[in-house]
Amino acid sequence: MSAVAQPVPEVTGRPVPLIEKEVLGSLKAAFGSKLTDGKVLRPRHLAVSIDRKDLIPLCTYLKNTLGFEHLSCVTAVDWKDHFDSIYHVENYYNGCMVQVTALIPYDDPKIASVTGLWRAANFHEREAWDLMGVEYEGHPNLERILLPTDFKFHPLRKDFAQEVDRQYITRRKLRGGT
Amino acid sequence: MPEFWINMGPQHPMTHGLWNMKVKVDGETITDAKPEIGYLHRGYEKIMEVREFQKNVVLTDRLCYVSSITWSHAYCLAVEKMMGIETPERGQWIRVIALELQRVASHLMWLASYGPDLGLLTGLLWCLRERELFLDLIQLMSGARMNQNYPRVGGVRNDLPENFEAMCKRSIEHFLEKVKNEYPQIFQESKVFRMRTEGVGTISAADAINWGVTGPNLRACGVNVDLRRLDPYETYEEIDFEPQVWHDGGAGDSYARFECRFNELNESCKIILQALEKMPKTGPYRVKPPRRAEGEGYAKTEDSRGEALFFVIGDGDDRPYRVKIRSPVFCTMAATPQLLRGNKLADVVSILGSVDVCVGEMDK
Amino acid sequence: MSAPLVPNLFAVCKVLVAAILSIVQQLIYALSGPIPPLRGLGDFVGSDPIVSIVTWLIVVTVVVLWVTVINLFTIMWVERKLYSRLQDRYGIMISVWSLPFWPFNRVHRPTHKGLGYLQNLADGVKLIQKENITPRNADSAMFHISPVLIASSTLMVFAVLPWSSGFYVANLDLGVLFMLAAFSLAPLGIMIAGYAANNKYTLVGGFRAGAMLLSYSIPMVLAVIALVVSTGTLDPVKIVQQQDHPIVLLGTALPIPAWNVFGPQVLGFLVFTVSMIAEMERVPFDIPEAEAELVEGWTTEYSGMRFGIVFAFKWLRMLAASALIAILYLGGWSGPVFATLSVGGIPVPIVPEEVWFVLRVYLLSAFFVWLSWSVPRVRIDQILNIGWKRLIPYSLLAILVAAAFRVIG
Numbered sequence: 004m005s006a007v008a009q010p011v012p013e014v015t016g017r018p019v020p021l022i023e024k025e026v027l028g029s030l031k032a033a034f035g036s037k038l039t040d041g042k043v044l045r046p047r048h049l050a051v052s053i054d055r056k057d058l059i060p061l062c063t064y065l066k067n068t069l070g071f072e073h074l075s076c077v078t079a080v081d082w083k084d085h086f087d088s089i090y091h092v093e094n095y096y097n098g099c100m101v102q103v104t105a106l107i108p109y110d111d112p113k114i115a116s117v118t119g120l121w122r123a124a125n126f127h128e129r130e131a132w133d134l135m136g137v138e139y140e141g142h143p144n145l146e147r148i149l150l151p152t153d154f155k156f157h158p159l160r161k162d163f164a165q166e167v168d169r170q171y172i173t174r175r176k177l178r179g180g181t
Numbered sequence: 182m183p184e185f186w187i188n189m190g191p192q193h194p195m196t197h198g199l200w201n202m203k204v205k206v207d208g209e210t211i212t213d214a215k216p217e218i219g220y221l222h223r224g225y226e227k228i229m230e231v232r233e234f235q236k237n238v239v240l241t242d243r244l245c246y247v248s249s250i251t252w253s254h255a256y257c258l259a260v261e262k263m264m265g266i267e268t269p270e271r272g273q274w275i276r277v278i279a280l281e282l283q284r285v286a287s288h289l290m291w292l293a294s295y296g297p298d299l300g301l302l303t304g305l306l307w308c309l310r311e312r313e314l315f316l317d318l319i320q321l322m323s324g325a326r327m328n329q330n331y332p333r334v335g336g337v338r339n340d341l342p343e344n345f346e347a348m349c350k351r352s353i354e355h356f357l358e359k360v361k362n363e364y365p366q367i368f369q370e371s372k373v374f375r376m377r378t379e380g381v382g383t384i385s386a387a388d389a390i391n392w393g394v395t396g397p398n399l400r401a402c403g404v405n406v407d408l409r410r411l412d413p414y415e416t417y418e419e420i421d422f423e424p425q426v427w428h429d430g431g432a433g434d435s436y437a438r439f440e441c442r443f444n445e446l447n448e449s450c451k452i453i454l455q456a457l458e459k460m461p462k463t464g465p466y467r468v469k470p471p472r473r474a475e476g477e478g479y480a481k482t483e484d485s486r487g488e489a490l491f492f493v494i495g496d497g498d499d500r501p502y503r504v505k506i507r508s509p510v511f512c513t514m515a516a517t518p519q520l521l522r523g524n525k526l527a528d529v530v531s532i533l534g535s536v537d538v539c540v541g542e543m544d545k
Numbered sequence: 546m547s548a549p550l551v552p553n554l555f556a557v558c559k560v561l562v563a564a565i566l567s568i569v570q571q572l573i574y575a576l577s578g579p580i581p582p583l584r585g586l587g588d589f590v591g592s593d594p595i596v597s598i599v600t601w602l603i604v605v606t607v608v609v610l611w612v613t614v615i616n617l618f619t620i621m622w623v624e625r626k627l628y629s630r631l632q633d634r635y636g637i638m639i640s641v642w643s644l645p646f647w648p649f650n651r652v653h654r655p656t657h658k659g660l661g662y663l664q665n666l667a668d669g670v671k672l673i674q675k676e677n678i679t680p681r682n683a684d685s686a687m688f689h690i691s692p693v694l695i696a697s698s699t700l701m702v703f704a705v706l707p708w709s710s711g712f713y714v715a716n717l718d719l720g721v722l723f724m725l726a727a728f729s730l731a732p733l734g735i736m737i738a739g740y741a742a743n744n745k746y747t748l749v750g751g752f753r754a755g756a757m758l759l760s761y762s763i764p765m766v767l768a769v770i771a772l773v774v775s776t777g778t779l780d781p782v783k784i785v786q787q788q789d790h791p792i793v794l795l796g797t798a799l800p801i802p803a804w805n806v807f808g809p810q811v812l813g814f815l816v817f818t819v820s821m822i823a824e825m826e827r828v829p830f831d832i833p834e835a836e837a838e839l840v841e842g843w844t845t846e847y848s849g850m851r852f853g854i855v856f857a858f859k860w861l862r863m864l865a866a867s868a869l870i871a872i873l874y875l876g877g878w879s880g881p882v883f884a885t886l887s888v889g890g891i892p893v894p895i896v897p898e899e900v901w902f903v904l905r906v907y908l909l910s911a912f913f914v915w916l917s918w919s920v921p922r923v924r925i926d927q928i929l930n931i932g933w934k935r936l937i938p939y940s941l942l943a944i945l946v947a948a949a950f951r952v953i954g
Contacts, residue, residue: 014405018412045262047412048479072390075481075490076507091479091490091507095390095404098411100481123393126515127507134226149219149544159227187745209925300828300922306632373829373921526749527832527924 018098023049026069026099033064039106050102055088055114058105062090065103066120070096074121079131081161085109086137090117107137116141134159184212189529191220197294198540202517202533209525214518218511221544229504234260234470235334237501242328244506245542248287248485250279250319252542253332255482258414259491260334260501263478264470272336272467273415274460278349279322279331280415281449281456285356286315287485288446291537295439296367298534299377304367311359314352321345336467346457353450360446368443378435382520382532385433392519393512396487397445398536400426401437408483420455422448435528435535442537473499486510486537508542547789548882549709550897554604562600566591605704608714612703612861616903620860620910621665627911628918637661672853680743680846687741692847692854694734699858701727702865707781709878709898721769721779724869725762728824731862732758735833735843738855742846750843753925754833757823760932761830765820767940768813772805772873774947785877804876809950813943814874816936821866823928826859828917832925867909871902875909878902 027041027049040052053061065071075091086107093100107114116139117124128139129148136157139145147154156163190201201217225244229237241256242249254276261267268276289312296304316326321342323331331338368374384394386402399406407424409417425444427437475497481490487509496502513536520532551557570591577583589595622637629636640659642649679685702724707713717723732755739751776784788805791798801807806814823830833843844855871877880901882894923931 017410073395074393075488076492076505078492078503078505080494080503089492089505091492093481095406095411100412100479102479121393122391123512123515126511130511147219149222151219158224163227185745187749296921300831301920303628303632303918306634310633367919371920373923376927377921377924525924525926527926 014095022097022099048100052104055105055107074123077127079135079137113138211521214521216514221540225545233500245539247290248283250283251484255489255491257332257334258480259478259493263476264474268336269465271461271464275337278456281452284485285449295534298530335470381435381528383434392516397441401441402433422452435531438535510543547879547898548894549711552711558604559600618665624914627914637664639664673850675849677849683743684741687737691734691738692851698730699861719779720781729762739843747843747845750833761820761823764816764936764940768817771813771943771947781872788876789879806874809946816940825863829920829923867906871905
C-alpha cells in the first residue's frame with residue numbers, strides 16, 4: 004500500500020455503446036500484423052488471438068493505453084495439439100471486455116506471466132499451472148493451489164484419465180450414433 | 182517475543198467453510214498472511230466436461246451452496262451465449278426475481294455469520310429468522326430451499342405459482358420494516374460494532390482493481406461498478422435501482438463493505454417488487470436448446486459476492502469441452518494478505534467476515 | 546425497617562445441630578445399656594466442642610450449597626431463558642417431564658415443553674461423564690491446578706459475602722477488601738491455564754485475559770476507595786446499615802432511600818460496574834474467551850468437568866460481582882418488611898432481607914445478561930484503552946468528589 008492516497012477512478016458505471024469497434028480498431032492499428040485473429044463477438048465483447056511472444060506488449064498496451072484495468076480471469080485450454088491461455092480483460096470505464104487468446108505449443112507449455120501488470124493473475128495462473136500444467140514464467144510463487152502439494156499430475160489435461168461412466172453416455176450414443 | 186505463524190483453520194468456528202489462513206503475528210500485530218485453500222476442491226471443471234449441458238446445472242448449484250441460483254444462472258447464460266439462443270421475456274423476468282431472492286438470502290446468511298464473529302450472537306438468530314421468509318419464497322417458486330436446480334439452459338424450470346406475488350409482497354414488506362427498524366439497532370447504531378469495523382482492513386481502490394476484487398468489496402472502495410449496470414444481462418436495463426457505492430472518505434474498510442452489502446438488501450427488495458410489476462403476466466418462460474453446440478460463450482454476472490464469470494467452450498458434442506469458473510472469492514482471497522497486514526489479530530474475523538468468504542465457490 | 550429471616554446463621558445451625566446431636570446421643574445412651582463403653586462415646590458426642598465443630602461444617606456446607614447449587618442453577622436458568630427470549634426463541638425447555646420413566650413419560654404430552662430448570666443439571670451430568678483429556682506436552686501440574694485455583698478463589702469470596710445481616714459465614718472488618726482480593730486471584734489461575742496447555746491459542750487468550758483483568762482491577766479498587774472515603778468502613782454489614790434510611794435533604798426526609806448510588810458516589814458506581822463487567826469476562830469485554838477467533842480462548846484445552854468448573858465459576862463470579870455492587874451501591878438488603886408473622890413465638894418477616902438482596906442480585910445479573918447479548922465484543926487494545934485512559938481518570942475524579950462532599954457535609 005502506498006503512502007499517498009491514490010485517487011478513486013471516476014467510473015460512470017454505464018456501458019459506452021459501440022465501444023468494441025473502436026477498441027478493435029485501435030488494437031489492429033497498434034498490433035496489426037501480430038494479431039492472428041480479431042473479431043467482435045457480441046456487443047461490448049471482442050476476441051483477439053496472438054502468439055505467446057506478443058502477450059506482454061499487447062497486455063501492456065491494453066492496460067496502460069486503453070485503460071483495461073481489470074483482469075477477470077486466466078483460462079488454460081488443452082486442444083490436444085496446442086494449449087491456449089485465454090485472458091479476459093475488462094474496462095471499467097466503458098464496459099468493454101477483450102478476450103485475448105495466446106497460442107502455446109504443446110511440447111513447450113510456457114508463457115510469460117502478467118502478474119507484473121495485473122496482480123489478480125497471481126492466483127489464476129497458479130490454478131492454471133496446478134490443473135493444466137501451463138507454466139507461467141515470471142510468476143512470483145508458482146506452486147499448487149487447489150490440489151495437494153505432492154500431487155504429481157495435471158488433472159485437467161485431456162490425457163488424464165476420466166472415468167467415462169455409462170450413465171453419462173446417452174443410449175443413442177451407445178447404439179453407435181452421435 | 183519472536184514472530185510466529187498461527188493457523189486459523191482449517192477447523193475453526195470463524196472461518197466459515199474449510200480453508201486455512203496462516204497469519205504471522207508479532208505480539209498482536211499481523212505482519213504477513215498466507216491463505217491456504219483447496220480443501221474443498223471437487224474437480225468441477227473436469228467433471229463438467231463429462232456431463233451434458235443441462236445436467237451440469239446440478240453441479241453449478243453446489244458451487245456456492247448459499248447462493249445457488251446465481252451460479253447456475255451464470256452457467257446457463259454462458260451456454261446460451263454459446264448456442265446463440267435467448268430466453269423469452271417472461272423467463273428473463275422470472276430469472277431476475279429468482280436471482281434477487283437468492284441474493285437477499287445469501288446476504289442474510291452472511292450477516293447471520295458476521296454478527297457472531299464479532300460477538301453479537303443475537304444477530305445470528307434474527308437474520309436466520311428473516312432468511313426463513315425468503316427460503317419459503319424460493320421453495321414456493323422452485324420446490325427446494327437450497328440447491329434448487331431451477332435455471333435451465335433457455336429459461337427456468339417452471340413458472341411462478343399463483344399465490345407467489347401476494348406472498349412475496351407480504352414477506353418483503355415485513356422484511357423491509359425489520360431492515361429499517363430492528364437491524365440498525367444492533368449493527369449500525371451500536372458504537373461497539375463501529376469501533377470494531379471502522380478503519381480495519383482498508384484497501385485502496387487502485388489496489389482493489391489490480392488484485393481483481395469485485396462486487397460489494399469494490400464498491401466499498403468508492404468505485405461505481407455494478408455488473409448489473411455496467412454490462413446488463415437479462416432485463417436489468419429496465420429496472421430502476423441504485424448500486425450501493427460508498428461515497429464518503431476513508432473508503433475500503435470493513436464498515437464500508439458491511440454497509441454496501443447491507444444496503445443491497447433494500448435494493449434487491451426494490452428490484453423484486455419492480456419486477457413483479459413489470460413482468461408480462463403470461464408468456465413462455467423457456468425455449469428448448471439445441472442438443473449439440475459449438476463455439477465459446479462467456480457470461481459475467483453480479484453474484485452476491487462479486488463478479489462470477491463462466492467461460493464455456495463447446496466443440497460440437499453434447500457436452501462442454503472446457504468450462505472455466507471464475508469465482509469472486511478466489512480473487513479476493515489473493516488480496517487478503519494486503520487487507521490483513523498491519524491490523525491486529527482480533528481484526529482477522531472482522532475483515533474476513535466482511536469480505537464474505539464462501540469456500541464452495543473458491544475451491545470449485 | 547428491614548429484618549432478616551436468619552438473624553444469625555451460626556445460632557440457627559447450632560440449634561439444629563444440637564437437636565440432631567442430642568437425638569444421636571440418646572440413641573447411643575440407649576445402646577450403651579447392653580454395651581457399657583458406649584457411654585463415654587455418648588458423652589463425647591454431646592459435648593460442646595463436637596457441637597461447635599459440626600455446626601461449623603454444617604454452616605459452610607449450607608452456604609456452599611446455597612451458592613453453588615441453588616443460586617448457580619437459578620442464575621444459569623435465568624440467563625439462558627433471557628437471552629433466548631431476546632433472540633426470539635423459547636430457550637431451554639427440558640424439565641422433569643422429559644425424563645423417560647414413569648410417571649413422567651406420559652404418552653400424550655410434549656416432552657420438551659417444560660420450564661427448563663433441569664437443563665443445567667443435565668449439562669453438568671453430561672460434562673461429568675466426558676473424558677478428561679490432557680494435551681501431550683502440557684505442564685500437567687499447572688494444567689490441573691488452575692481450575693482448582695479459579696474455583697477456590699471464587700468460593701473464598703462467598704465465604705465473606707453476607708446475604709443479609711445474619712446470613713454469612715464470616716463477617717470481617719475488612720470484608721470488602723477481602724472480597725476484592727479474592728476476586729482478583731482468578732487472573733492468576735487464568736494465566737496459568739493459558740500457559741500450561743501448550744497451545745498457541747490459549748497462550749494468546751491467557752495473555753489477553755491477564756492484561757485486561759489486571760488493568761481493570763485498578764479502577765475497581767479506586768472506585769471502592771472513593772466509597773470508603775464517605776462510608777469510613779469496609780465492613781459490608783455496616784455499609785448496608787448506613788444506607789438503610791431515607792435521604793434527608795434540607796431537613797425533610799425524601800421517600801428515596803439513602804443508597805450510595807443516589808449520592809455523590811454515582812460516578813464511582815458507573816466505574817465500578819464497568820470494571821466488574823470486565824472482571825467477569827462478559828461481552829463486551831470477553832476477548833479472553835473470544836470464541837470466534839480463539840475457539841474458546843484460554844479454556845480451549847479443558848474438557849469434561851474441568852471445563853464445567855471453569856464455565857460454572859464464570860457465572861458464580863457474575864453472582865459475586867452483582868452482590869458486591871448491590872452491597873456497596875444499591876443498599877444491599879435493605880427494604881421494607883411488609884408484615885411479620887409469628888410462628889410458634891418466632892417472628893418471621895414476610896419479605897425478609899434475603900429476598901431483597903437476592904432480588905437485587907438477580908436484577909443486576911439480568912441487566913448484565915441483557916447487555917452481553919446485545920452488543921458485540923470490544924477488541925483487546927480498545928478494552929485496554931478504555932480501562933487505562935478513561936476509567937482511571939473517572940475513578941480519581943470520583944475520589945475527589947467523595948472527599949469534597951465529606952469535607953462539606
